[in-house]
Structure formats: C-alpha cells, structure tokens
Amino acid sequence: MRNTLNNMALPVFAIVAALGLFGVFVALNGVNPLDVWVLLFKGAFGDWFSWQNTLQRAAPLMLTALCVALPARAGLVIIGGEGALVLGGLACAALPMVVPLPANIVGTAAICAAGAAAGALWIMLAGALRQYRGINETISSLLLAYVAIGLFKHAVEGPLRDPASLNKPSTYSLADGLGIGGISGSDIHWGLVLGVVACVGLGIWLQRTASGFSVRVVGGNPRAAQLVGLPASRLILAACALGGACAGLAGSVEVAAVHTNANASLISGYGYAGILVAFMARHNPLAIIPVAILFGGFGAAGSLLQRRLGLPDASVMVLQGMAFVLILASEALRDVDWRAVAARLWRSAGPSDAQVAMGDKVA
Amino acid sequence: MSHPSFNRRDSLKSIAALGMAGISPLAFAQKPLTVGVIYVGPRDDFGYNQAQAEAAAEIKKMPGIKVVEEENVPETAAVQKTMGGMIAQDGATLLFPTSYGYFDPHILALAAKQPDVRFAHCGGLWTEGKHPKNVGSFFGYIDECQYLNGVIAGHMSKSGKIGFVAAKPIPQVLRNINAFLMGARSVKPGITCSVIFTGDWSMAVKEAEATNSLADQGVDVFTMHVDGPKVIVETAAKRGKMVCGYHASQAKLAPQAYLTGAEWNWLTAYKTVIDAAKSGKPHPNFLRGGLKDGYVKTSPYGPTVTDPAKKMADGIKAQMIAGKFDIFKGPLKDNKGNVVIAAGATLKQTDLKLESMNYLVEGVIGSF
Numbered sequence: 001m002r003n004t005l006n007n008m009a010l011p012v013f014a015i016v017a018a019l020g021l022f023g024v025f026v027a028l029n030g031v032n033p034l035d036v037w038v039l040l041f042k043g044a045f046g047d048w049f050s051w052q053n054t055l056q057r058a059a060p061l062m063l064t065a066l067c068v069a070l071p072a073r074a075g076l077v078i079i080g081g082e083g084a085l086v087l088g089g090l091a092c093a094a095l096p097m098v099v100p101l102p103a104n105i106v107g108t109a110a111i112c113a114a115g116a117a118a119g120a121l122w123i124m125l126a127g128a129l130r131q132y133r134g135i136n137e138t139i140s141s142l143l144l145a146y147v148a149i150g151l152f153k154h155a156v157e158g159p160l161r162d163p164a165s166l167n168k169p170s171t172y173s174l175a176d177g178l179g180i181g182g183i184s185g186s187d188i189h190w191g192l193v194l195g196v197v198a199c200v201g202l203g204i205w206l207q208r209t210a211s212g213f214s215v216r217v218v219g220g221n222p223r224a225a226q227l228v229g230l231p232a233s234r235l236i237l238a239a240c241a242l243g244g245a246c247a248g249l250a251g252s253v254e255v256a257a258v259h260t261n262a263n264a265s266l267i268s269g270y271g272y273a274g275i276l277v278a279f280m281a282r283h284n285p286l287a288i289i290p291v292a293i294l295f296g297g298f299g300a301a302g303s304l305l306q307r308r309l310g311l312p313d314a315s316v317m318v319l320q321g322m323a324f325v326l327i328l329a330s331e332a333l334r335d336v337d338w339r340a341v342a343a344r345l346w347r348s349a350g351p352s353d354a355q356v357a358m359g360d361k362v363a
Numbered sequence: 364m365s366h367p368s369f370n371r372r373d374s375l376k377s378i379a380a381l382g383m384a385g386i387s388p389l390a391f392a393q394k395p396l397t398v399g400v401i402y403v404g405p406r407d408d409f410g411y412n413q414a415q416a417e418a419a420a421e422i423k424k425m426p427g428i429k430v431v432e433e434e435n436v437p438e439t440a441a442v443q444k445t446m447g448g449m450i451a452q453d454g455a456t457l458l459f460p461t462s463y464g465y466f467d468p469h470i471l472a473l474a475a476k477q478p479d480v481r482f483a484h485c486g487g488l489w490t491e492g493k494h495p496k497n498v499g500s501f502f503g504y505i506d507e508c509q510y511l512n513g514v515i516a517g518h519m520s521k522s523g524k525i526g527f528v529a530a531k532p533i534p535q536v537l538r539n540i541n542a543f544l545m546g547a548r549s550v551k552p553g554i555t556c557s558v559i560f561t562g563d564w565s566m567a568v569k570e571a572e573a574t575n576s577l578a579d580q581g582v583d584v585f586t587m588h589v590d591g592p593k594v595i596v597e598t599a600a601k602r603g604k605m606v607c608g609y610h611a612s613q614a615k616l617a618p619q620a621y622l623t624g625a626e627w628n629w630l631t632a633y634k635t636v637i638d639a640a641k642s643g644k645p646h647p648n649f650l651r652g653g654l655k656d657g658y659v660k661t662s663p664y665g666p667t668v669t670d671p672a673k674k675m676a677d678g679i680k681a682q683m684i685a686g687k688f689d690i691f692k693g694p695l696k697d698n699k700g701n702v703v704i705a706a707g708a709t710l711k712q713t714d715l716k717l718e719s720m721n722y723l724v725e726g727v728i729g730s731f
Binding site for chain 2 (some may be wrong): 308
C-alpha cells in the first residue's frame, strides 16, 4: 500500500507542477491563470456532462495504450498502434460484407473479434520481424502503421467502398443491431467498459499468472529467460498479439459505437496518443486507467478552454507536453532517499547561508 | 418584439438557463443568440478553416450575437462532445460544424437528441425527407471561380502546362480540376493540366513534393484543392512559378506570384441562417449559390496579371453573375476518350449529376 502511494505521489506532484507552469505560461499571454485552472477542472470533472466528455475521450486511449504497454513489458518498444487500430476498424466493417451476421450481440462480438484479430496479426508482424529477422521493432511498427493506413485508404476508397458515399469515401454502414450503444442512456459507450476490463484483466495477468510473470522476465532479461528455458520468442509474440488485439478492438469499437462505417475519420491519432498514455503509466495496465482518464480530461478541458477564453488549441498541447516531460523527468527522483537529502540539506545549512550573503554583496 | 412580457414559466426557464450557462443578469432583457463554430483544423490555415473563421469574425460584430469557437476538432466522438458542450455549457442554440465529415454520423446523432438546436453544416449533404428539419447544409459553386482561375492561368502560362495539387479524387475536387482546365482551354485549346492527388486533406510534405515535381515537369501556374494551400503557394513562389489560390486569399504569402484565387464567401450563408434563427423562421435546410448569390468570390488580381487576361476573366465573370454561363456542356470527353456529356447537352450548376462527377476531362493529365 505504502509502495503504491509512493508510486503515485511523484506523478501527481508532476501534474501539479505542470499545472503551475502552465499557469505561468498563460499569465505571460495575458490570461488570468486562476480562470484557466477553474475552467480546466470544470471542463474535465466539473459536472456529469464533463465526466461523460472525459470518459468518452478516455475509452479508446486505454486500449491503444495497452498496445504499447504489453509489448513494453516483454522488452519491445512498439509505437505502431495506429496501424492496428485502423486495420481493426476496417476488419470490423468488412466482416459483415463477407459473412452474414446476426444483428445482435453475437454479431457485435464477431465484428469486435475480427478487429482484435486484425490488430493482433499486425503487431505480431512487427514482433516477428524483430525476433526472426532482427529488424528494430520501433521503426518497423511505426512504418507498418503507414502501410496499414495506406491499405485502409485503398480498401475504403476502392473495393470496400459504398458507392453512395460520394465525397466522403466509406464502407457500407453496419446494420443497426450490430452497433455498440451507450451505457444505460448516457453518452458513454460500452467501449469504456471494454477498456477498463482489458486494463484490469491484463494487469492481473501480468502480475498474478505464471505466463504473465514469464513475459516480464523476458522483458527484464531475455538472456536469463532463455537460460531458465522460457520460450522467449513465443512470449514476445504473445505480448505483441495481445497488445495489437487491444488496439484492433479500439478500432472496432470506434466503428461500431461512433462512425458506423470505416472511413478516413478513423485515422485520428488515438494510436499515437496511446504511446503517451502508456509511457506515463510506466507500462502498468492498471495505471493506464487513471492516466487515460487524465488525458481524456485534458481533451475535454481543452475544449472548454478554447470556447471560453479563446485560447488556441495548441495551448492544451503545451499543457500536455509539460505534464509529459515533468512526469518522465520525475522518474529520476523515484529512488531518492528523501530523508538523507533532508539531512544533507540540514547539515549544509551553514555554508549555504554564507553563499546567500555573498550573493547579496554581488547583487 | 419590444417588451417581452414575463410569465412565471418563462422566468423559471430563464433562471434555469442562468444557472446552467452562467449568463449575466443583463441577459434577461435581451437574450443574445449564442452561435457555436467548429473547425477541423487551425483557424489561421490560409485555407478552408480560415475561410470559415473569417465569416465567424464578421458575425461576431453583429449585435445580439455571441460566438464560441473551437478549432482542431477531429471528426470523431470529440466533435459530438464539442457540439454537446457548446449547447450544455455555453447555451448555444445554433451551431456551424464546418467540416464535411461532421455530418454523418455526428451531427445526425446529436440533432435527433437536440430538436431545439439548429445545425448548419457546410458541405451540402442535407436531403429532404431523409434528414431532420433542424439540420441544414450550405455550399457554394466554387468551380465557377476555379474556371476563372483557369482563364487567368491560360493567359499567364508560358509553357502551356498548368498544375493542380489535389487531396482526394472525390466529386467536389474533380469538378474543380475540370473547371480549372476548361477555363484555361477557353484561352489556349492545347493547354494541359497535370494533377497529383496527395491522398488526404492536410499533407504538407506531400503537397510540397507534388508542387516541386510538377514544377520540374514544366508546370508554371498552380492551383490546388487541399485544406491549407499555404505550402503549395509558398513552394510554387519559391520555384519562381505563378499560383492561383483556393478557399481564402493567400496573396499575403506570395504577393508577386499570386494571380487570383477562388474564395468562399461564407458570410452570405452564415447571415441567412442567423437571420432565420433570430426571427424564428424555419431553419434554411438547403442553401447553395455561386458568384451570382455571393457564396463565392475571386481574389483581387495580382500585380503581374495582364490586361487582356483581366478583361476576358471579368467578361466571363459578368456572364456568370448574370446567370448566362454554363461550365459543363457537351460535347465533352474525359481523358480516356469517353464522351461524358453529349453534344448539345448542358448541365446547369444546380444539376445533381455534377455532384457525382467521377471523371477528369480531356486535357487533364492524371488518373485516380
């Protein structure tokens, strides 16, 4: 418990520091920082509307963050979740065109499974290229994302296009029964539940099961893992597949809950935003949930900030950037023994007084 | 409407609105119309979004109007949340979600839940009987201005090769490319237009590459249909080529190279929609117009445009404004040799056939 609290204290401190710095930044631009802080809170968590706004924005980020976090625990830096997401969305929209599906929850499960499978295969491809051909997985997954987007556009504008979609090329829309709706009448769709379940489930898998532990061992020291007889390649591919499946599922959910068909609007950067979320969560699936909600909150708050204060959209990017850099920088403070630091400061209090006095003279 | 009399129910409503939106008590006397404007890109992109923002800046000056704006809103659930926020948090009752992709499913999803809010979408997708009455769409026949761009380009080009950098091969874009080439051919019949599709609306690097590649092929006058023409205008000017603008005026970016441009004049549509909302008239569902109706306009001529070029373009423009000029008339062949409009046939601007255009006319070098 104490350990968890310690783990949380640093990022919270970093976010507070980022908010403080952002206050200075907006003050320099002639905006009252107090207004900004109040609006940030109101926009993200102020009332039920804001909460719905935040949670809906957070839902896809949880799944795309898992696409980075799981391979990372197996020692791979995969940043091509966007590719898995768009192909997942495409597979989800394409399946009913190939196979007749019942327009109910079974059909919905089938299209979601199709999306997850497409995403899993795509990220496994990056993992396999590294394991068997020695290709750097960071670069290959990023480049594969561009290939995926190219394939997506080709399919949507070519063979899978609904001819009625004139100026916005799209696939045929899903039948009504296949869509994913809101949770008990709210605007938040079931994708949020899928995201939370995936984060919790995979968190437990990594923490509490033998295979999850093996993945972490492979990620920690592949040589040692092989020495004790762990099937490193298979475990790495499994981690890639699970991560890719999450991103593919995110694509399916976007299609089934929001867009109703696959079109270029799906390529909106959720896969790349997931990278930030995963790194801020230190690749811990459970930590992804609050971090994704924080990012959703940034988006929701940024929306209100623009409308009320006329600040440009870039201002929220500045805040996100500050938070990201400070959280990563705060990692350097993680293993500091604060008591020892305090004691040292206490001891050196005398000399530092002298320094201050000298500083006065110079000034 | 001089002194609205208050009954208790209205007062309660106003108090509720006061609590929700945090309007000052002054708003009791004359409730301003809150208008929300949503952009898919940055407001200062020298292109599609700037053209909308220029109209929004004008309506801000109108009395009794409060404008809330948000830029860089993607065509995802985010735009539904932005529209919802403008309604719930800012009290907006009229929204201008300006990107084409906002319409289906986002505006349609929200419009069903918010029957008292008016949605004015830019792009011309509203269909009678299919879409709700509180939604409408407006658009302009900007191919008229692209035709005039072509006339100027035809006069100014020395190489006989003009170029078009386009985003996607969709009907709206194809119509602009064809109009540009036909305008140029009305001056010099042998002229050709090379087209490169970049694949998406904002692809700065590909747009620069396309411009350079066309310049290498001898193209000396450029125009485009992408969201932000800035990169193309600047790259073409740097290569010593001439350029006709699109969406908004890019004259500031390259004063010497800029010849003229096809600009939107969205203020006309914005005003029509706002006037209807203020007077309580039904929401205008389908608004279209060209030069004649003030939906589009041309940029002022650049310093290098010659007098014969100006004279011819002005002549055609006057005919267009008088409603006596048709761009698409037969006989017309596509660039594969098929007849697309038979001899003697004329397609008026309002003809729906033009909205599903799927060909490049003879003289356009390119395919999709």
